[in-house]
Amino acid sequence: MSQAERDFSDTELLRYSRHILLDEVGIEGQRKLAQSSVLIVGLGGLGSPAALYLASAGVGRLLLADADTVELTNLQRQIVHREDSLGLSKVASAQRTLAGINAEVQVLPLAERLAGEALLAAVQAADVVLDCSDNFPTRHAVNRACMMAGKPLVSGAAVRFDGQFAVFDPRVADSPCYRCLFGEDGEASDGPCATFGVFAPLVGIIGAMQAAEALKLLIGLPGVPLGRLLTLDLRSHDWRSLRFKRDPACPVCALRQH
Template identity: 45%
Template sequence: MLTPAEKQRYARHFTLPEVGEEGQEKLKQSAILCIGTGGLGAPAAMYLAAAGVGRIGLVDADHVESSNLQRQIIHGERWIGKPKLDSAKSRLLEINPYIEVECHETRFTAANAEQIASEYDIIIDGTDNFPTRYLSNDVAYLLKKPNIYGSIFRFEGQVSVFAPHLGGPCYRCMLPTPPEPGSIPSCAEAGVLGVLPGIIGSLQAMEAIKLILGAGKPPLGKLVHYDALNTEFRKFTLRKDPECPLCGNNPTITELIDYEQFCGLPSTSTMKEITVLELKEKLDTGLDGILVDVRTPEEVAAAALDGTQRIPLQELPQRYREIPTDKTIYIHCKAGGRSAKACSFLADQDITNTVNIKGGIDAWRDLIDPSLPPA
């Protein structure tokens, strides 16, 4: 039941016929999982907290960086270098002390997804990579929970609700196969206007609240596209694919799979890798090769290691011949993902003397030089 203080807090909801006191109690009894507390997860979680969703779960393993603050408004300056979950939980409880915030400080993977997601009514996908998008879709389908999808790119965003158990298609019906690795640049590579994820994340929160209340019509079988530059919303019809390997007539995916492999990302199991601590030892004794940084110029300008050759990953196909191949090539990026792609690309060019630096410059900051600015 709602306390007198909660009734006062949610007074503006009570006058809405679609909400009222009964609807507010539904919100209090609900539980929503937000995968990520970044550009999309930040506004979504904040509005869910303000609306009175009783239990909010957060999944994130990252630390707050200064480059996050332009769009991830749940975090603040004093939290730079600290876990995002600590920052997010503090802010949500400041917004609404009458809710519960549960933190899962880990990557959302096939190994833990079902255990984490099973405790919640709705999943909000606030991720920025294809393996986790397919994972959140699949686990939501297997657990018969709505998956509220959102994505952003520069000045454009998309929202939909994937819920085959409610009669709509799933994410795989819209995108049966993932794009080629590296074909779509990340936010770090392409940029994004900071306001945009606030709009899309708020729409995701709205759809979650509507589902809890049973109010209005969720965009089942619809993809809502927002063009910020032209201030236009467009709606596209999505159809359930009878051949979908997950929700189709003859499904072939009946359990969670290896999503990195499915999306064509390089496997690090056969790749030569070292930790930043091992790299530090080599640098102290004289590196037996060259160090290549494949981050964007903007990231490098914010924080970089001395003596690196700098070639952004997206420029590597045109510039890889600039790298001397008579020495070991140590490659690093922000967290190890793009550098693994670089190693894989060079291997395809028969350049196999590469070593991926696990954890990238983030790990260097955490384990070796905390004074290094976040980037």
């Protein structure tokens, strides 16, 4: 019997009791999480906290995509990995950690850099997609696949002390996509951590925000910040919210399902 077809056990009711006590979530909201699938692209600094929170919250199925292996420099901030995971693929390392947190969650590791039809298939298999990658080509590819599949996308980025965050939902009429905000003719990377460094708690903050918006989308809670780019300067802890609109000439928005 699938997670979607059965009632919660007493143990699960106890595990998720703090969610169930929330009027905005309740037993029905928790049931929606148990029936949902999330794709996380990138199991680094952003994907690590996002995966931990989504598994802890009881999302039924997590698809984890990353082609890299765990290195010692990752452990400063990529909190889903452990010292005994050095040399393992990041998705296998994350799967092992998540199994120790919540064995009820189904984790599907995809040890590859998703592209083309494989990326589109993974997006189509998810209810919400989290882009936790660290380069613009991947972000644009994920955005394109989400527009084509009609799936909401939660995007995050972090380098040095600066983070940013945005949500895109092609199911909402006239809502913008990632391409409306960032063109595809920019630099191939916004600053890899290996070159510029990153303050460890920053990726935890942005990754946790991605998990929070994913849970809101899955449950159907209001207040998802569409059409807004949230930026954080952690040196001063200044938050900014920048509004932006759909580009009527955006070629990616033209791919979205109607």
